[in-house]
Amino acid sequence: MTDDAFGVWQHREELAEAMIPIIGQLYRRKDVTILVHSRSLVNKSAVGILKTHRFVRQIEDAELAIEDSFPILKTIAELDLGPSRIDIGHLAMSYKKDPKGLSIDEFTRQAVAGALASENVHDGSPQDVVLYGFGRIGRLLARLLIEKSGSGNGLRLKAIVIRKGGANDLVKRASLLRRDSVHGHFNGSIHVDEANETIVANGNEIKVIYSDDPTTIDYTTYGINDAVLIDNTGKWRDRAGLSQHLRPGVAKVVLTAPGKGDVKNIVHGVNHNVIEDSDQIISCASCTTNAIAPALKVINDEYGVNYCHVETVHSFTNDQNLLDNFHKGNRRGRSAPLNMVLTETGAASAVAKALPELGGKLTGSSIRVPTPDVSIAILNLTLDKETTRDELVTHLREVSLTSPLQRQIDFIASPETVSTDFVGSRAACVVDAEATIVNGNHAVVYLWYDNEFGYSSQVVRVVQHITGVLYPKFPRG
Template structure:
């Protein structure tokens, strides 16, 4: 047999194993509310090729490709356990097993590594928590996709309603169509139908009531069978406690804002300060996409090297608050055509750092340039560190953080030599460290951080909603602290 035949036979074998993984992953999700991950990437509803590509991606962060032949035995071992709701990373199971020297079998090691998800330690499955989206723009529709995706087990979060202003024409049909098709993020994964008689969008079996209102104080959500819900305001119209409190109507227990909060509204970056949310806090902000992109790597650098001062320059995709063609705009420069110009503007991300990282004493400044791409931005983080280091040490630290730390869902890492912005459309991380662009000299480090300012940010918002709803299930093996 030739080398080429050997390679093709190996590929077919791995395809067969990946095919056999799909029904196991699906059953664990539906029947036990267990999400199977591979180095923080969900394998739920993935295709054969997608599973194989995710395994191959492990070489970017672990240094070598991970094979399904290594992870499949751990997946099989999980089926023998009485698991409770959890997230289980079979990539981390395989990696830690390889480094373990206790001579345990795969079954014994797996049972030990996920002990907190079985027996007396396991969480009980709970009823789903209602979620309402107030607004249905770019972020609102991506949140809807994510919430529908995560409703597969019937537990956790359940999108019950969308609140919008009524528009002329076939309002419901057009809104459903925008959910079904997206020029950047592609087709919705599943089926969508519309019941105009009841003003309902049915997406993958989820009945989502469309409520028409111009004023949040006029809505009684209990009339629609919605109770104790979390409302996500993605309009940005109200950003202080007084304005957001208008949403605290019958049926609504908490309000989450998808923009930087003002005044005493807590600004939360999941993975960094989400554990500071008080149980009785009714109003919180998820800060901005750029704040979510820079705060996790900033914390990672502060923890290891110390940060004395820094500046962030964001090269940001254009957004809907700019004009397609030159026209009046209340803000400087934003009236000029977004798809034809680079536009200097301001960013509040640097000043928001202090809310998410109050212990960071370093002064962080920031500025921004909007550029003619529709999605994915890059933050250039220029830091003066508290000690001298090397490029190799910084990259090794950030690689390890992306792989094993509590920030592994927020920070990704790429060594791809030809990476460009469109490669990161659909990334579920808050930011991706570009290893090839990183510069370090003495006590100065410059990090280039890609981020999908739409989808990656939406994933961070959903994580916050999961946390405040009580359905943020533990991950095993537990990340290193």
């Protein structure tokens, strides 16, 4: 029995190893990202590919074997594809249920027909991106942008703007990008060119611009044109302050904090379609708003939300004190690593901006806890119509698999998951099926979210949307 199990493992490992060069060539030569149930296989090891296949059992009613997905990948590699995202996990599971009697080759070619280069045209020019600030979110955005550079025809991180911190500033900044206490080591190679004040990460030359004043920078002098600047400092949150970034070389500004005044607060997947070509300044709202808005939207669309109180149990952030000290906010002056801190959250009112139909129906509060990352939002809902636990869980699972919100809403059915299991999650939120409670028209839904990495992924999706490099996904939902 042991020998048979080990033999099966070796065979599957061999298939995964054969997948790696195919996935890499598709990504770098054609800007085609291969996924399994919305999880990218790009730059994954053989074991990582097998683990991603194995995870599908947490979402689907059946397991996904690599023997089922490998022939689909081989067919995809033979096609002349344009930039796209192709989910071989969804294709494999759909093929098992297909009643037409097609061969794998025939089924795959039909399912991804719209991804062919003749139909899926992209101009192939890279889009410049500038990071203003290089803190927790800034460094994760850098990792994501470098990872997504692909063939070089998508988003390209060209510069980082920071205030000089002292001697060896450049080396220390590169070191913080290279290794992270929560998210681990950078996946690739980083070196520093001090003479040119540049960080080179996986071949991407990133100019480090030292400045205390955004109005003094001419980005065109650094070869940057029509860039999207992502302000992750939170220093300015209204149109007047953020407009200072609209300098030569910068076309649009994206804020990684809730915007004030008339600045549009965008949650990708929920209201990103309200962005107009003329919008030069937009906000990506907060991590908690991004976590709860997608789930509230799908629940409201299906059952109607009469009222919801949102309670977030949120990891501490740099806004809090390491030890007890003065803080302008109530309770936040107390030591973050030693206390649970009850505080306010603007997420409920921010969700109402993204989903106006929920205006006046939401309240919220937050408890900061002594963990460095990953939070959970608890939706205490009064619905317009009654349902059952099984019905609600099934609906949320289907949404995570096939809806336009499948990149925002993930799903897990394990009774053993804890917060650290979601470090690095790219979803805006992950529905915890086992924790869901339903009693008539009352429901409690628990949503895990990596308040750093999941939120950063949402920010990148907004940037991809406004620049036109958010490539189509196949099979279509």
